[in-house]
Amino acid sequence: MDLIKLLQREFDSKNLVIDSRNLVPYSVDESEAGPFFPQAALIAESPLEIENLLKLALEFNFPVTPRGLGSGKSGGSLPCEGGVVLALDKMQRILEIDEQSLLAIVEPGVITGNLHRAVEGEGLFYPPDPASLDECTIGGNVSENAGGPRAFHYGVTSHFVLGMEVVTMGGTRFNIGQKSVKGVSGLNLTGLLTGSEGTLGVFSRIMLKLLPKPADPGIIMVFFRDVHQAGTALTNILTSSLFPMSMELLDQTSLRNIQGVEGFTSPADAGGALICEFEGLGTNKDLKNRALAKFKESNPLHLQIALSKQECDQVWAARRNVSTKLKENHKHKISEDIALPRIVLPHALKLIDKIARENGLLKGCYGHAGDGNLHVNFLSDQPDPELAFSKAVQELFSTVIALGGTLSGEHGIGLSKKQYMPIEHDPNELAVMKAIKKAWDPWNLLNPGKIFP
Numbered sequence: 430m431d432l433i434k435l436l437q438r439e440f441d442s443k444n445l446v447i448d449s450r451n452l453v454p455y456s457v458d459e460s461e462a463g464p465f466f467p468q469a470a471l472i473a474e475s476p477l478e479i480e481n482l483l484k485l486a487l488e489f490n491f492p493v494t495p496r497g498l499g500s501g502k503s504g505g506s507l508p509c510e511g512g513v514v515l516a517l518d519k520m521q522r523i524l525e526i527d528e529q530s531l532l533a534i535v536e537p538g539v540i541t542g543n544l545h546r547a548v549e550g551e552g553l554f555y556p557p558d559p560a561s562l563d564e565c566t567i568g569g570n571v572s573e574n575a576g577g578p579r580a581f582h583y584g585v586t587s588h589f590v591l592g593m594e595v596v597t598m599g600g601t602r603f604n605i606g607q608k609s610v611k612g613v614s615g616l617n618l619t620g621l622l623t624g625s626e627g628t629l630g631v632f633s634r635i636m637l638k639l640l641p642k643p644a645d646p647g648i649i650m651v652f653f654r655d656v657h658q659a660g661t662a663l664t665n666i667l668t669s670s671l672f673p674m675s676m677e678l679l680d681q682t683s684l685r686n687i688q689g690v691e692g693f694t695s696p697a698d699a700g701g702a703l704i705c706e707f708e709g710l711g712t713n714k715d716l717k718n719r720a721l722a723k724f725k726e727s728n729p730l731h732l733q734i735a736l737s738k739q740e741c742d743q744v745w746a747a748r749r750n751v752s753t754k755l756k757e758n759h760k761h762k763i764s765e766d767i768a769l770p771r772i773v774l775p776h777a778l779k780l781i782d783k784i785a786r787e788n789g790l791l792k793g794c795y796g797h798a799g800d801g802n803l804h805v806n807f808l809s810d811q812p813d814p815e816l817a818f819s820k821a822v823q824e825l826f827s828t829v830i831a832l833g834g835t836l837s838g839e840h841g842i843g844l845s846k847k848q849y850m851p852i853e854h855d856p857n858e859l860a861v862m863k864a865i866k867k868a869w870d871p872w873n874l875l876n877p878g879k880i881f882p
């Protein structure tokens with residue numbers, strides 16, 4: 430039977446997108462992959478619609494690609510084999526915030542920033558804070574196991590997922606996980622599904638752990654002559670008893686690109702900076718003095734402190750703009766998301782410089798360096814830099830793996846990096862991953878074409 434007719438028979442037409450012009454937004458995300466057009470998109474409003482779509486998909490043999498808000502940077506939500514995009518961004522209800530048990534139950538389409546504001550209104554805290562927090566969903570975050578600046582102190586999304594309601598290919602819906610913060614009963618399926626990039630099941634409800642809201646956070650910004658010095662200072666802080674809530678690094682290109690954004694200024698001769706946020710910085714004098722003394726050991730150019738909520742919000746808003754500004758200010762940009770053992774960061778930064786230079790490219794490096802996660806952007810204002818980009822990326826990944834790092838710290842593999850998986854993973858490890866995919870979706874109909882080369 431014709432797929433469109435089938436969908437029109439089963440679903441309310443107001444929730445179906447079939448016109449090719451209206452399908453454009455579902456054919457791209459924030460990666461360089463695509464466009465890939467689906468035959469249709471279904472805007473789900475309830476778990477029942479997810480269930481029905483996955484039942485039909487198995488019966489009539491068409492692929493389904495789950496999608497949050499399409500802010501993914503590895504092509505995970507792109508329907509590269511056609512079929513139907515399952516849009517989850519209208520399932521936006523926060524179903525429960527339990528202040529006593531410190532947990533929240535949400536629909537998958539809740540925007541991450543909205544959850545932050547809702548729980549903070551109750552004196553609570555949901556730490557995972559991808560820089561895209563107002564443009565991405567909790568479902569997308571769980572699927573990619575998203576990180577962000579605060580992952581350094583609190584951990585990534587998987588540290589906050591207690592359980593979920595999941596729908597598998599064929600339309601079976603069930604709950605996994607538990608409400609307690611601890612639990613070792615059976616295999617850890619919650620852990621397996623978190624970071625599964627929409628390939629094993631669709632989350633229709635998600636149960637998250639919350640924390641009490643930290644008191645009086647404040648930021649120390651430390652500017653250095655060059656980024657390698659910033660990398661060394663970072664290692665110095667890591668091995669001290671100071672434990673910031675976040676530790677971000679920016680190189681010279683990144684600093685220059687956000688100059689003036691939200692009032693952000695850096696010294697003209699700064700070649701690198703650290704942004705470190707501490708709980709209680711405004712009220713705990715001893716903490717402030719110890720932190721400043723530690724930073725001064727690394728001989729910085731300049732130190733700047735932000736204590737009020739408005740000042741801190743401005744610093745974070747400028748930091749979140751780095752990716753957008755690099756894209757706006759350069760003709761071509763390719764962005765990678767490597768993670769490294771933190772001790773090798775200063776050395777790795779030098780090697781990345783060399784790779785960019787030797788391939789005739791510019792580079793902008795910034796990111797969650799507290800946990801070794803760097804966003805390496807190769808930039809070019811020349812026509813047709815594709816060959817240089819591809820050589821630089823290949824060299825970057827080989828270098829990262831040789832240094833004991835990984836292809837992706839938080840953006841996932843999706844479509845963009847699947848060809849590089851054999852550089853990092855043993856064939857036996859890849860075979861186990863593929864067997865797991867087969868156990869959940871033997872027909873390869875749920876988000877096919879992702880992760881595996």
Ligand SMILES: Cc1cc2nc3c(=O)[nH]c(=O)nc-3n(C[C@H](O)[C@H](O)[C@H](O)COP(=O)(O)OP(=O)(O)OC[C@H]3O[C@@H](n4cnc5c(N)ncnc54)[C@H](O)[C@@H]3O)c2cc1C
Binds near residue numbers: 627
């Ligand atoms: C400017 C910018 C900054 C960013 N900063 C960060 C950052 O700091 N940290 C970080 O981790 N990421 C960051 N990202 C990447 C991106 O925002 C995250 O990967 C985010 O988690 C994707 O959420 P989304 O709702 O947009 O998902 P989408 O892009 O729509 O989908 C991502 C994946 O999730 C799957 N999926 C979506 N919903 C579900 C569901 N309910 N059930 C099962 N699978 C599902 C999709 O199939 C796909 O594989 C950034 C992106 C941009 C553009």
